[in-house]
Amino acid sequence: MAVNNTKIICPDCQAEIVRPLEMEVGEILECSECGCEVEILSMDPLKYRQLIEEK
Numbered sequence: 001m002a003v004n005n006t007k008i009i010c011p012d013c014q015a016e017i018v019r020p021l022e023m024e025v026g027e028i029l030e031c032s033e034c035g036c037e038v039e040i041l042s043m044d045p046l047k048y049r050q051l052i053e054e055k
């Protein structure tokens, strides 16, 4: 199974988040649908988590 095709799905609204061509651990991606932020935890296998904003 090709890891390269692994998609990042927004944990909040389930929309697919477009991956940048080059991505590294610690990178913060923003969902274009709901604006929530996702932090890349690991590249292989791909792991990520939603960043929760504390108010």
Ligand SMILES: [Zn+2]
Pocket: 010, 011, 012, 013, 014, 015, 031, 032, 033, 034, 035, 036
């Ligand atoms: Zn979203």
